[in-house]
Amino acid sequence: MNIADKLIVITGAAGGIGAAVAREFAAKGARLVLSDLDLNTLMPLADELSAVAVQCDVTHEESIQ
Secondary structure, X not given: OOOOOOEEEEEOOOOHHHHHHHHHHHXXXXXXXXXXXXXXXXXXXXXXXXXXXXXXXXXXXXXXX
């Protein structure tokens, strides 16, 4: 699958599987928007991958908007 230049949003990206998936997609040339509850933990990964970081709680619709 060619994901180069595709925009991908990853929730729960600050650690674990989310961070691993973000790194894999970035290595394949995807553009990323990363979200997590903890913006302080998310920012180093976003900086590393030149991604956009957004603090978001996907369990609350108003946070997503």
